[in-house]
Amino acid sequence: MSLCQANQNSRDNKGQVSCGSCCGLFNLDLNTQEYKKLLRERTDEFNESVDFQVTHTMPAYRQSREKKEESLIKKDETTYNCPFLGYLDSHQSRIGCMIHPVRTGNPKSQNFSFYGSSICLGYECRNKENANVDFWEKIFAEVSKDSIEYSQLSANHPLVRRLETIYGENNLTKHREEIRDLLIELIQRGLVLNNLTSFEVDYMTKESIEECVIAIRELKS
Ligand code: SF4
Ligand code: SF4
Known part of the structure; x- marks a missing residue:
């Protein structure tokens, strides 16, 4: 994989x-x-x-x-x-x-x-180097309608970093269903699809990441 x-x-x-x-x-x-x-x-x-x-x-x-x-x-x-x-x-x-x-x-x-x-x-992007890469690969493929959505998620290291902070990098499997539903919701709201490349530069603005976090909190509450 x-x-x-x-x-x-x-x-x-x-x-x-x-x-x-x-x-x-x-x-x-x-x-x-x-x-x-x-x-x-x-x-x-x-x-x-x-x-x-x-x-x-x-x-x-x-x-x-x-x-x-x-x-x-x-x-x-x-x-x-x-x-x-x-x-x-x-x-x-x-x-x-x-x-x-x-x-x-x-x-x-x-x-x-x-x-x-x-x-x-x-070249290996940050998400590819991530210790939880297998988890993210499977879940990104599951929630994506096509390779465009899959690519934008796969490149989005600021989002992965946020989700691992919120759920715990060692606890992702325990929260799998919740993360899956959340990603679908974030895609539908157009919130996770704006990191330009997978490069070290964090193209997602602070505001767009915060918007994701607010949406995550709403969905979790
Ligand atoms: S498509 Fe990507 S991997 Fe292929 S030559 Fe262009 S930059 Fe390199
Ligand atoms: S950005 Fe996509 S194609 Fe490039 S290394 Fe990461 S996962 Fe592979």
Whole structure:
């Protein structure tokens, strides 16, 4: 199991979910339908134009997508959004790196990206490093309708930190049902879906975290 690719279906059972937050998708100022449309467009163009045996097709794809996406508004100008993030399966439910070595057979294929393969392969976000990662992976997959929601939860280390403080990092299993209901409620209220990336920077504002905490208290009382 890995937080990046959950071994579990979405809440409505429409396919497996996965995370792509560290590849910068949520730095683009789009809504859920627009994220999905962008991912579909990337995937279609990638499938039509890239041949792993013809290596120059990978940088050519990147150049083409960067040009097409340059007018999209970024929330943080310093955060890159990588066009190699797309759909990995034919049902378009799982998102991930379209030039991952598992797909290309080339251990260095991510060198065609902005970050390069050592960063892409070596990066582990805070939630992935968390001792309770298995608990969070399962529960995030269970409460998410799709990979967009799953990604936004998986990247959200400020929220995980808060929940572990409230429930106790060693007591999560005991409060599983409560945490599950709470996460669904927070998603429905749109409160947990605004951390831009999984990076160390805490993009969730103090106000939005406090809003979550107030909602948690309301639900617990
Ligand atoms: S944000 Fe974390 S869980 Fe998501 S893809 Fe990156 S490393 Fe994996
Ligand atoms: S090349 Fe790196 S940044 Fe781009 S999608 Fe793949 S893992 Fe993410």
